[in-house]
Amino acid sequence: MPKRIQFAQHGGPEVLEYVDFQPAAPGPNEVRVANHAIGLNFIDTYYRSGLYSPASLPSGLGAEGAGVVEAVGSAVSHLKVGDRVAYGTGPLGAYSEVHTLPAAHLVKLPDSISFELAASVMLKGLTVQYLLRQTYPLKGGETILFHAAAGGVGSIACQWAKALGVKLIGTVGSAAKAERAKALGAWATIDYSHEDVAARVLELTDGKKCPVVYDSIGKDTWETSLNCTAPRGLLVSFGNSSGPVSGVNLGVLAGKGSLYVTRPTLGSYADTPANLQAMADELFAMLASGQITVDINQRFALKDVAAAHTALSGRQTSGSTVLLP
Structure with missing residues (x-):
């Protein structure tokens, strides 16, 4: 048996x-x-x-x-x-x-x-596939922000973004994780343990911010992610490791440049x-x-x-x- x-x-x-x-x-x-x-x-x-x-x-x-x-x-x-x-x-x-x-x-x-x-x-790789290839279909040449870049999903995203010719800015929590993310293909890293993520994104993008931000952390990074998203850009909130995002004021999206927000799941893309x-x-x-x-x-x-x-x-x-x- x-x-x-x-x-x-x-x-x-x-x-x-x-x-x-x-x-x-x-x-x-x-x-x-x-x-x-x-x-x-x-x-x-x-x-x-x-x-x-x-x-x-x-x-x-x-x-x-x-x-x-x-x-x-x-x-x-x-x-x-x-x-x-x-x-x-x-x-x-x-x-x-x-x-x-x-x-x-x-x-x-x-x-x-x-x-x-x-x-x-399978789970992590298919997640990266729908994020980078479907939720916001990257063409190459974009500069994007990806939280937790040295994690399981992030480590695949770093490599996939590099293969697409995309500049991935990855947030990490330590120098060791920054080194890992860069080795995997991240264009730049931001160590949130001692760096201001939004300020560094402004510096790295010459003030333009990012057309798309990928956030699996949730509650703790919601405001930061909004502040890193370019006008009419997309914030992809696909996880909540720090807790769910709640009490969202849609007026904030208008004030920050007519932003878009989505909360996708793998099942909605792998639906057949x-x-x-x-x-x-x-x-x-x-x-x-x-x-x-x-x-x-x-x-x-x-x-x-x-x-x-x-x-x-x-x-x-x-x-x-x-x-x-």
């Missing part, structure tokens, strides 16, 4: 259980995947702790992985048993030897991309199997060409997931982390 990780109550890593389970047979529009690698993301700790709530308990965990199709539903025509596939949008339950999920959430994985690489990059596959194909091409690289610096056995969560929450990891069934 296959194994999976589940939790019956919210709490620390100690609530994660390694148990036998009976995997569901695929419904008409579902596929069962034998996982070869599973992605570890900080959002997983939110579901475990109770900050985010799964539909019911006990619950599986994890939303990202890669493997081989072992069973398909009766209505699935674009996938077959034996196909190499990857997924990054759930549903919960990826921390498992096998995972049953909607066929619409799966993409075909080319031979040039390993299971481990796919499992480590065709769109999801097209986004993934572009990501895979960037990886295969070497224009984007991802460092998988930690590998844990699936049964040792509690140690993986402890390391992640304790900021003891770097790059990406994968779980191996």
Whole structure:
């Protein structure tokens, strides 16, 4: 009988259980995947702790992985048993030897991309794809601001922006992170621990500010991001690591130059199997060409997931982390 990780109550890593389970047979529009690698993301700790709530308990965990199709539903025509596939949008339950999920959430994985690489990059890489290629389609030559440039999403954004010929100004919290962001392709960095971000953006852009600002931090950087956005520019608020933005006064947008603001999600862009596959194909091409690289610096056995969560929450990891069934 296959194994999976589940939790019956919210709490620390100690609530994660390694148990036998009976995997569901695929419904008409579902596929069962034998996982070869599973992605570890900080959002997983939110579901475990109770900050985010799964539909019911006990619950599986994890939303990202890669493997081989072992069973398909009766209505699935674009996938077959034996196909190499990857997924990054759930549903919960990826921390498992096998995972049953909607066929619409799966993409075909080319031979040039390993299971481990796919499992480590689907969620973050597809996020960068829609941000840079769809929410504000960058043409090359723009100077943009990207918060948390040395983080998981930011490290991919630095490389993708450079490949597009875009000057990315990345905010970071330390000299070490500034060095990392620059090594990955950031044109300039701003260390918010001791620099005024808005003032530095004005200097770096000769007073023009940025046509687009990408902000995953939320509440703590909202005002700063508005102050860095050029008149009629776009502020893309795509995360809330410091807390959600609330109490927005739309009049502020007028006062700062008729600004635009959007709060996008991956699901709104990867809304059909065709769109999801097209986004993934572009990501895979960037990886295969070497224009984007991802460092998988930690590998844990699936049964040792509690140690993986402890390391992640304790900021003891770097790059990406994968779980191996």
